[in-house]
Amino acid sequence: MSDLFVKICGLKTAHDVDVAVAAGADAVGFVFAPGSPRTVDAAVARELVARVPEGVLTVGVFRGQSVDEVRRFAEESGVRGVQLHGEEGPEDFAALRAGAGAGAEGRTLLRATASRVARCGEYGEDLLLLDAPDPGSGEPWNWGAADFTAPEGRWLLAGGLNPGNVREAVEVTGAWGVDVSSGVESSRGVKSPDLIRAFIEAARGGSGA
Numbered sequence: 001m002s003d004l005f006v007k008i009c010g011l012k013t014a015h016d017v018d019v020a021v022a023a024g025a026d027a028v029g030f031v032f033a034p035g036s037p038r039t040v041d042a043a044v045a046r047e048l049v050a051r052v053p054e055g056v057l058t059v060g061v062f063r064g065q066s067v068d069e070v071r072r073f074a075e076e077s078g079v080r081g082v083q084l085h086g087e088e089g090p091e092d093f094a095a096l097r098a099g100a101g102a103g104a105e106g107r108t109l110l111r112a113t114a115s116r117v118a119r120c121g122e123y124g125e126d127l128l129l130l131d132a133p134d135p136g137s138g139e140p141w142n143w144g145a146a147d148f149t150a151p152e153g154r155w156l157l158a159g160g161l162n163p164g165n166v167r168e169a170v171e172v173t174g175a176w177g178v179d180v181s182s183g184v185e186s187s188r189g190v191k192s193p194d195l196i197r198a199f200i201e202a203a204r205g206g207s208g209a
Helices: 014-023 042-049 067-077 092-098 166-172 193-203
Strands: 005-008 029-031 059-062 081-084 108-113 127-130 155-157 175-180 185-187
Touching: 014 029, 014 042, 029 042, 042 067, 042 092, 042 166, 059 067, 059 127, 059 175, 067 092, 067 175, 081 092, 092 108, 155 166, 166 193
Parallel strands: 005 029, 005 175, 029 059, 059 081, 081 108, 108 127, 127 155, 155 175
Antiparallel strands: none
């Protein structure tokens, strides 16, 4: 599954962005949600986004923030994707899709949820991300449960993934893509270049770490 979509999230430094891109990440994420050790401001994110080639999706990650705040951060940082990870409903995705502002029409919308859903696109999102109940904690959910049913469409598996388990997770769930943050960190909020490379290699069927 060499075409597996891989997103590396929670990046904060130019070196981490460069490593993720060079290793073959399809998307890189920047956390704007308050209270995370991975949170960056719009000015820092803009500098990081500028390093990312056009073929790699840049994503701003939000949690429980208003549509106006999401739109402002997205415009100020220049990210081309928006990931909502809270109690947002279809109306919020519709507002972001239709809203005025730079890049609004071409913006990629991601819906992150710990709920099990039938298919990608139910809220108007372009990509669906299935996460653990406590996102960013590194704690996995039971994606290997016998009653797990994969959603239809383009969906990413997240929550507790690391270089040692990502390949099995993909094989068990049939995920279209994967998303990782804490699983490629040497300490909370600090990315490890070696783990980023190992994760991407393992996800796509290499030896990993």
